[in-house]
Amino acid sequence: MSITGTVIKYQDNVDTDVIIPARYLNTADPKELAKHCMEDLDKDFVTKVKTGDIMVAGNNFGCGSSREHAPIAIKESGIACIIAKSFARIFYRNAINIGLPIIEVDTDIADKDEIEVDFSAGTIVNKTQNKSYEFKPFPPFLQNIISAGGLLNSLKEEGATNA
């Protein structure tokens, strides 16, 4: 599976409080959350983001609160994938659990670059800069969760739940 999109770039330590401020956590509605996505870091995000865009960031993306509202807001806003040098661990598992593709790799991708991500090959082609990067695909354990469409589906397939 591969996707092509335009990059929206952020820096290190993007925390979940700026991804979705707590003043909006009185709703769990993805559409409401998406209206305020990235508001305290980049108030223009909601107007500039297009479905299929790719978010790229530095170290420790998604640090702070465990709020799943953060990856939900990003996914609902149309972001197809997040690429970061590293992810905070709760954000990482939340993204996998809700089926938002994330890739951990160090690149020099810039804001507004056009990139193509091939998940099965583990490659990213930067069409703007004429470069490519490789990343390690998920271990099979996590691949199963993603291909099942999220954690609860994968557990259901294994018969681990009472559903």
Place this chain on the structure above:
Amino acid sequence: MGMTMTQKILAAHCGKDTLTAGDMIMANVDLVLGNDVTTPVAINEFNKSGCDCVFHKDKIAMVLDHFTPNKDIKSAEHSKQVREFAAEKEITNFFDVGEMGVEHALLPEKGLVVCGDLVIGADSHTCTYGALGAFSTGVGSTDMAAGMATGKVWLKVPSAIKFNLTGSLRKNVSGKDVILTIIGQIGVDGALYRSMEFTGDGVANLTIDDRLCICNMAIEAGAKNGIFPVDDVTLDYVKEHSTKVPVVYAADEDATYDQVIEIDLAKIEPVVAFPHLPENVKTFSEIGDIKIDQVVIGSCTNGRLSDFVAAAKIMEGKKIAKGIRVMIIPATQKIYMDCLKLGLIEQFIEAGCAVSTPTCGPCLGGHMGILAKGERCVATTNRNFVGRMGDPKSEVYLASPETAAACALTGKITSPDTI
């Protein structure tokens, strides 16, 4: 090859003799936790998946602590949803307004976590219980839903950084200064994906409240968990609060660590973490004249009895500075009652502070002390991110209860040593 203390607890919870860092496991959980912000999302996932009953009604805890007593209609709807789900599924450990407290102060106090447990919580500060020699870690709402349905969690076995503690803390320095100093040293991703295992002769000199505070902020260094070895201090605390049987695990002698960091507790000074990251830690020799508007003493980090005793000692017989607001928020009803019995609440009110029923409230910018544009707050909470306590142009400075109390008296960022 030997295992770390964390790896031994994880091995015991997935039926393996040995584990190595990087292994992926499905582990059995002893407790699944959620609050009024994260549980509604978990309930929606739980229901969507077609699950009917929970894996164990005694092994789930739901605490309505974030936006409670409810601040608005939407948050009241969330609390109602959790309340109804808890009633329907007969969740034993459901804590509503009147008996709830800030979850990570409440659960140890209620004896719901003991040594050797594996706890997951849909709240990032679930790592607090490492202070009791348990493995505990923050997860998301979908993990909570899966945990409620199956009693299991997927985990990647972490490697560890060992912190070898020696010596003892001096006057006016407490657990908060220890963890802030460490985060200042290793950075907000310094322990990313890893365990922070605290060990050494200095452990015996730390109270259980110091240890809870230190483990609470392990997440602020990116860690999966923080953990202390079990000693008499731990066992005394657990026996006093719980009827559950503690299971004691210790790191193997030949356990391997990514890094060993020496911390001389005697050398730690009062510190403050400046906006907008917990790693921006300064000692008072580096701090100039900074006027503040508000002080908050409370939270899962520093809302325990010893925190209020320490703050009251600094503030004894004095008034807070003119023009600032001081919020005192005991983290549980028991802590509130103990403060009352000790005369601390009267003392805080006489000094000019506002005292609140337990809530996470201002820590995450929920309610009970939101900051306006340009305002500054010294807080004993755990995060100082942009907009954390209110307007994106407001500022949060993280400090110990001793330092926060000193700041309350002067209206400026002030060392408790100068009071």
